[in-house]
Amino acid sequence: MRVDRRQLIAGGAAALGVSLLVSVGRAAPSTRVAGLIARMTLAEKAGQLSCYSDAIRPVGAVFNPVVNPQDAAAQLAAIRAGQVGMIFNGLGVAGARRAQAAALDSRLRIPLAFAADVLHGHTTIFPIPLAEASAFDPVLAEASARMIAREAAASGLHWTFAPMVDLARDQRWGRVAEGAGEDVLLACHYAAARVRGFQGSDLRRPETIAATPKHFVGYGAVTGGMEYGAIELSDATLRETQLPPFAAAFAAGAASTMSAFGTLNGVPLSGDRRVLTGLLRDTLGFAGPVVSDYDADRELVAHGYARDDRDAARIAILAGVDISMQSGLYERWLPDLVTKGDVPLARVDDAVARVLILKERLGLFDDPMRSLNAGVERRTVGSAAIRSAARMAARRSIVLLKNDGGLLPLARTGQRIALIGPFGADRSQVNGPWSFASTGTNAIDLATGIRTRMGVDARIEVVAGSGIEAPVADGVAAAVAAARAADIVVLAIGEGASMSGEGNSRVDITIPAPQRELAAAVAATGKPIVVVLTHGRALALDGAVAAAPAILATWFLGSEAGHAIADILFGIHEPTGRLPVSFPRATGQQPWSYDRPSVGRPLLPPPAPQDGRAGWRDARDTVLYPFGHGLGYATFATGPTRATIDGATIAVSAEVHNRSNRTGETTVQLYVHDLVASRTQPRRKLVAYRRLTMRGGAADRVHFVIDRAQLAIIGPDGSPMFEPGTFRFWIALSSADGLASDIEVPA
Structure with missing residues (x-):
């Protein structure tokens, strides 16, 4: 040891x-x-x-x-x-x-x-x-x-x-x-x-x-x-x-x-x-x-x-x-x-x-x-300053997973919204696990948050549709009726607070069946759906939930959850979160991390045959949403990575472009792969990251400087050591994208 x-x-x-x-x-x-x-x-x-x-x-x-x-x-x-x-x-x-x-x-x-x-x-x-x-x-x-x-x-x-x-x-x-x-x-x-x-x-x-x-x-x-x-x-x-x-x-x-x-x-x-x-x-x-x-x-x-x-x-x-x-x-x-x-x-x-x-x-x-x-x-507990900090933290924690067709942000006026799902108006769930000193009575639920941000001519109908793990009598029918009468559906589904945290392991990390059935029925109305997920882990999304045009990962956000989610839904603030865990395609992919080691028989790019390769016969060897993924209302992209050596340090840079017409924030991530080492290395490993705010249409070059210690591996004696060789770097917006650059790093 x-x-x-x-x-x-x-x-x-x-x-x-x-x-x-x-x-x-x-x-x-x-x-x-x-x-x-x-x-x-x-x-x-x-x-x-x-x-x-x-x-x-x-x-x-x-x-x-x-x-x-x-x-x-x-x-x-x-x-x-x-x-x-x-x-x-x-x-x-x-x-x-x-x-x-x-x-x-x-x-x-x-x-x-x-x-x-x-x-x-x-x-x-x-x-x-x-x-x-x-x-x-x-x-x-x-x-x-x-x-x-x-x-x-x-x-x-x-x-x-x-x-x-x-x-x-x-x-x-x-x-x-x-x-x-x-x-x-x-x-x-x-x-x-x-x-x-x-x-x-x-x-x-x-x-x-x-x-x-x-x-x-x-x-x-x-x-x-x-x-x-x-x-x-x-x-x-x-x-x-x-x-x-x-x-x-x-x-x-x-x-x-x-x-x-x-x-x-x-x-x-x-x-x-x-x-x-x-x-x-x-x-x-x-x-x-x-x-x-x-x-x-x-x-x-x-x-x-x-x-x-x-x-x-x-x-x-x-x-x-x-x-x-x-x-x-x-x-x-x-x-x-x-x-x-x-x-x-x-x-x-x-x-x-x-x-x-x-x-x-x-x-x-x-x-x-x-x-x-x-x-x-008396002066401190629940003070305005602490509530404000909780709201900001909650807002910054939300990840926009998907936004097909620019469905989000929602208009604050002139819309009829159907808020459907067991988490729409339930304050008892927003705190999540290990919040023993708070009952949730002081929490802001999603319905309250949306009402606070809606214009006077907007309308909202709130229908649970189902319980968290059990159906509700006539719940689906009521939800479908509300969806048909609405311009847009906000579907608030996910895990209950008692489904995550200590003692709450799950063999199946999908959304509970009654909620999936609710989602399918609402989707069948053809109305545009924004899924708002409540959860304490990465979930395996499927069916109508995965197919929804817009999905927000909102986790358990605490006392200011409703306000924070409404801030993002209506575009009052940009979604800036990035996934700290990978969302799998199926529960059976667990355990999973983006930094898995290289294997001797990796899958080949399609349409090459995959027989005898490392993968599953009934699922792709990729995740639904990778570590580091997250969208904003502004659209970003990175250019080719460039890596150079300057003495004891390695300089890595790439251009970052805001391809939209609005100011936005993104998190630029630097990954590395040691191509040849004395111990099998991760396919990618995060070594640095940086948040950038850029105006619409702007481009800038982001620079990272690292040293050899950050490229160390665990050696045969159990101590970290640096081995010279070829390293591949990516400057990317997630662990699954970016244009790589290889460089030889000497001893």
């Missing part, structure tokens, strides 16, 4: 924007922290390493099975006894102050830390992370995370179990919604941006929260897209794809990290010392606390890796899990394990030091009521 951490950033992450991994090594504990550890009993040390669901300010159902439940009175008593270090997924300042007061009544007066899974918003919900990756704009992601942190901290939080930086290439896995898509470079940029946004420049500031990139490591590669499942990865693939986003997050200063569910090459990740100590600590140099995922330490028993709960606690702490989440195993077993010599006291003290140092970095010892101000909470 040895790999040079500087090379990991420079090569495996392909141009992270930093030349080496910033040192995140932990300084020696302060006098205060060292003094506390010297005074603590084993039971109090175990308490600091124990994290529990918040029973004092519960928010109702939060995804996860009920494990080790407590009521408020029992939890407050445990806090006063020094048996709790942090509590998570609670809501509100008042309850947090009550809990913190109990901690200050404990013998050593060690404050609690309040944590939560704030993946894409707290009370005001921003687009799911996969959606925001569509903006191809880490600056936007950093600004969103800063606003999310401000609102979360105002509600009494110090720490988030986010961002999720797992790289996922299988759209059957529900948690693709929580990440940045299938590309390594984009995942690295977004991981670092979200850490910076959450944490700011100083964790002591009351509007910041500590970040926890998760799940270390490889969780996004679960076999068959099955949640909590097994992971089989070679060391080289692990280093090429899964480690770089974590390295980027750590280089950005992430305060903590979380171990993964599942097994990596047969070993449960929450009990794998080779990963949590060897790779995380020794190789990457990370020294913040590691928190287990929910009950993951106890699950070592179900894996068959531990004999019983006591053994599971021993394995987890020795592997490198510092904080036990929800299981209560550390509180229950660590004192006995240390007393009987099964776990060294030094290992426990090291874990406690990590926790106390984080609390010190958060300023909790000096101000235990930090971020617990009811006045700030």
Whole structure:
């Protein structure tokens, strides 16, 4: 597992924007922290390493099975006894102050830390992370995370179990919604941006929260897209794809990290010392606390890796899990394990030091009521500034997949619109998965957004037509009647919020059958259709949906969804999103990523025979919409790519043309293929991208400059290295277009 951490950033992450991994090594504990550890009993040390669901300010159902439940009175008593270090997924300042007061009544007066899974918003919900990756704009992601942190901290939080930086290439896995898509470079940029946004420049500031990139490591590669499942990865693939986003997050200063569910090459990740100590600590140099995922330490028993709960606690702490989440195993077993010599006291003290140092970095010892101000909470939560940021992020996350005949944008006046589908007027769905602190009652649905933007002489009829996964009595007939009476149909279909996210893997990633039947019936009326997709993954579109003349991928956009979609539908703003994941032609193409390695029998250009070639007999070896794809109302094209060498750098350029008569924005992407290497290389790999705004009819030459480190591959010893040879470059508008240029790059 040895790999040079500087090379990991420079090569495996392909141009992270930093030349080496910033040192995140932990300084020696302060006098205060060292003094506390010297005074603590084993039971109090175990308490600091124990994290529990918040029973004092519960928010109702939060995804996860009920494990080790407590009521408020029992939890407050445990806090006063020094048996709790942090509590998570609670809501509100008042309850947090009550809990913190109990901690200050404990013998050593060690404050609690309040944590939560704030993946894409707290009370005001921003687009799911996969959606925001569509903006191809880490600056936007950093600004969103800063606003999310401000609102979360105002509600009494110090720490988030986010961002999720797992790289996922299988759209059957529900948690693709929580990440940045299938590309390594984009995942690295977004991981670092979200850490910076959450944490700011100083964790002591009351509007910041500590970040926890998760799940270390490889969780996004679960076999068959099955949640909590097994992971089989070679060391080289692990280093090429899964480690770089974590390295980027750590280089950005992430305060903590979380171990993964599942097994990596047969070993449960929450009990794998080779990963949590060897790779995380020794190789990457990370020294913040590691928190287990929910009950993951106890699950070592179900894996068959531990004999019983006591053994599971021993394995987890020795592997490198510092904080036990929800299981209560550390509180229950660590004192006995240390007393009987099964776990060294030094290992426990090291874990406690990590926790106390984080609390010190958060300023909790000096101000235990930090971020617990009811006045700030009232002024901040749901403020106009945060809602405005959510709307902008949502607008920038929308991808125009198709616009045949220039059907979009819609006219704001003089039209009769039929808004058909289960997502037209349903506010409960727009937030998507992991939005535990918001019920959706403050969200803007699509019908409201459209009405807000329509002129006085326009008309809209809203008909559900079907449920999300079940038909509605007479729903199709009502929808067909509405379509016939309309000039244009906006068909709002897709996945429900409960169909994506944790625990929501799917074997079939098509739109549910009742909605496909609805789409077919509406299409049969012959009226022009704009499909507005709600979804948490790339979908396999078919039938009337795929055939619709205009399709918008709108993901789960959060509190301002309706306003943002209406802004795009009516052309008030340009669609600027680009796909961070490939849309397959069929579910059976999964897993898929555009950067698949070259094969020995590639398909030949038609009409050459394809027998004995790498492909499927019943589907094309291409996707419906490739990574990087996205249209605007302006039309762009790129000219031939030109590549030259200037000393240590490679300069790549191409002309970009706006072939329309309107100003627009596009994202220009630079891809590379290493034609001959000692390890099979991707057919294309993204190495840079840039957003351009151009006037109608304008042309400009875009330039990229890269160095050899960005062309590195994983060598036989597991370390990234550069091999001289011929490289093919494309400047393109997606991973499937562009005019290439080959160049010889010497050593």
